[in-house]
Amino acid sequence: MAVKPPGPRQPPLNALRAFEAAARLGGFAAAAEELNVTPGAISAHVKALETELGARLFDRNARGLQLTGLGARVLPAFTEAFDRLGQATQTLRAEAAPNVVHIAALPSVAQLWLSPRLPRLRAEAPEIEISITAMEAPPNLKRAPYDLCLFFGPEPDGRLAEDVIFPVCAPALAEQLHQPEDLNRLPCLTDSTWSEDWHLWAQQAAPGLRLATRGPVLSLYALAVEETVNGAGVLIGHQALIAGHLEAGTLVAPFDAPVRLPGGLRMSNPRPLRANTPAGRVARWLRDSAPA
Amino acid sequence: MAVKPPGPRQPPLNALRAFEAAARLGGFAAAAEELNVTPGAISAHVKALETELGARLFDRNARGLQLTGLGARVLPAFTEAFDRLGQATQTLRAEAAPNVVHIAALPSVAQLWLSPRLPRLRAEAPEIEISITAMEAPPNLKRAPYDLCLFFGPEPDGRLAEDVIFPVCAPALAEQLHQPEDLNRLPCLTDSTWSEDWHLWAQQAAPGLRLATRGPVLSLYALAVEETVNGAGVLIGHQALIAGHLEAGTLVAPFDAPVRLPGGLRMSNPRPLRANTPAGRVARWLRDSAPA
DNA sequence: AATCTAGGCTCAGGAAAACTGAGTCTCAGA
DNA sequence: TCTGAGACTCAGTTTTCCTGAGCCTAGATT
Known part of the structure; x- marks a missing residue:
């Protein structure tokens, strides 16, 4: 007893x-x-x-x-x-479900960069299950249960693409835009998390231009892109995120004035990846797909 | 948003x-x-x-x-x-309440060895608060929130006393005990956690003796000691735990037949102790008090 | 074989912990 | 002075956690 x-x-x-x-x-x-x-x-x-x-x-x-x-x-x-x-928990999760790859990404990156690539990835590796979680800020890498993270950031390692920005709009609107000053005659769409984009661009591409940048402020960049395609106004395009629309012709760049920002789209991995694990394969595939 | x-x-x-x-x-x-x-x-x-x-x-x-x-x-x-x-939790607790020393001990050790020493310790270091928790088995040293542990065990480090055992009884009963064979005429008290004591002792001190060892089985050694003092029978005494009673004369050893067991009373400390912390001082004090 | 025992399982009910949501307070900066 | 960020409180609710009793299985015991 x-x-x-x-x-x-x-x-x-x-x-x-x-x-x-x-x-x-x-x-x-x-x-x-x-x-x-x-x-x-x-x-x-x-x-x-x-x-x-x-x-x-x-x-x-x-x-x-x-x-x-x-x-x-x-x-x-x-x-x-x-x-x-x-770390132990992540290892546990990864070992328990080896074929699920958890990706954390900025909402805009998830929708505009990652999502278009997924069909081909799925076709090439049907046994891998991809889980995507969108979030505004990168998670604590040492804790959160993600295998890959896709965010914009200044660190050079894992860089997938430079961050190059320039105004874009629907083709129909482009006729009204011949020089930067014309921007003040059209709505300029702003994304709330990239609210400085217009200033950053104007500073370098059109110094001295006083931009009113009035226009709708949207909280989701993907939404802003959609609106722009529908002719709602002009948006600062992040090259990596609108490449598809440029290629398809649904968006055009009225000025030849790209500005390269210091950061870039970046893929990081909380834990070291082994090449022939599902997460490692997805990482390599995404890296190889980046220029596309 | x-x-x-x-x-x-x-x-x-x-x-x-x-x-x-x-x-x-x-x-x-x-x-x-x-x-x-x-x-x-x-x-x-x-x-x-x-x-x-x-x-x-x-x-x-x-x-x-x-x-x-x-x-x-x-x-x-x-x-x-x-x-x-x-470890972090223990550190936190120790730093938060530096003057509280948490001791884990076998119930019998807590009552019979530690408790009698506390008054003097309190007198010498009144600012130190001692907290004692009795438990049957030593806690997981890497986890449990104790500064000192007092248990019987075979490890030689931290040894406070040998484990020497021999029959003891109230002085009044001693007259009936002249040789080990007489034990069969009196109740032999047994502690449930040290149920082998009688056999261990008899094996070495009285080989060949067939002990009936019938008698009450108690679950707390301190209780068995108390009963023995009250004349309920004969008990195997663990020297370190009954030294006080022997000294006071409330218990006597009828035979001169001590048996030394391989283990001993042992003080261990989950985390390293610094000498002039309260825990360190208590440890030193207890070690110095051991022979008493 | 029949029984015993240790150890895990299940399930319902209840206790305890955790969380929310709304409102308050306080300070720093505009 | 106003505003906003950030922390606090408190009541109420949801979620988690735990127990207790009984069941089940397989090795050990008789």
Whole structure:
């Protein structure tokens, strides 16, 4: 008859994870987003943890958080532990379902770059199942369960395409556009996540031009492209994403004024890929398909 | 307006922990004990994990478990990750409450060896708070939140005392005991976790003696000691645990026949101790107090 | 063979944890 | 002064987690 008094309980794993995310990202809101919960949940977790420990982990200054000395001292160990756990989990998932390749991508990239390539990929490797998750920002590479990530970024490794931008519009509208100044007479579509595109382009391609850039602001670039094809106005085209439309003639570039941005479309892989695994094959296939 | 589709969810941490424990310990029952839940809970966790993964982690053969290839391949990574997490948690707890020293001990050791020493320790270091948790088996050193562990074991490092055993009884009963054969005329108390004591002793101290060893079986050694003091019978005394009673005269050893067992009372520390931390000081104090 | 036992399984019910949503508070910057 | 970001609170709800009892199987025991 064993006696089993509770003794000191281990803090709940979820609370530790919440603390780690909040500390690493510097805020409950950011942690909440990473963990797909509301900030209130993070707050509650951390508070419970602090209560159990009898010590504060964060200083709250109404405008955000500041790690206490205690928090800062223990954070690295937790980050490393959860990183390892994430890696182990990914390995587990990958080994359990070797034929599923999980891809994380910017919504626009998913729709405009990746999606058109999938039919051919499926035809060439029907046994591979592709799962695509669209998200605004690259996931934490050490944690999230993705085999491949497709995002725009400045890092040179894994570069699939330069980021070259220039105005595009439906062929019917192009007749009204002979020089950059003409842009002010047509609606200029703006994508909310690339709201600086017009300025970046104008700065280099038409210095001195004062662009009004009034016009609809859309939250999905793919939607903006669709609208543009339908003649709603002029859009800054990212070459990699509209190459298909240019080729098909559904969009045209009224000016010969491409501007190359420092970043580019980039494929990264959280874990090293072996060449003849499904993920490795998809990666190679996508890389080879990039110029197309 | 960010789009946030659920995408592939991360498996619950608790399920991963359950899997890791079951795999490492080779059974749901053992895992359940380590995690302080029922086996059914472990079973459910593992089943949920397997369902989510779409792959088996264990082969169930009605008589126990066998890791599948998949399970065996991923186990080490999980064990390491959870070990680190445990270490981080311990560090956190220790830093958050530096003056609390958590000790895990065998119930008998806690009551008969540790407890009598505490008053003096408290007097010498009143700022240190001691927390004692009694348990039948040493905890997983890499995980459990204890600074010091006191158990009997064969390992030589950290040895506080040899395990020397011999029959003891109340002084009044000693008159009836002149030679080992007399033991059969008195009740021989047995502790359920040290049920072999009588045989071990008799083998060496009185070879050939046929001991009936009938008598009450108690589940707590400290209780057996108390009963013995009250004259209920004869008990195999473990020197380290009854030294106080011998000194006080409340128990006597009727025969001069000590037997030294291979193991001993042992103090171990999951994490390295620094000498002038509270845990380190308690450890040193206890070590120095051992001969007493 | 019949029984015993260890260990896993299932299922329903209930406890505990986690999460949300709406509203509040506070400060920094415009 | 206003606004917005970010954290807090609290009630209510959903989800997860756990237990407890009984069942099932296969090796061990008699």
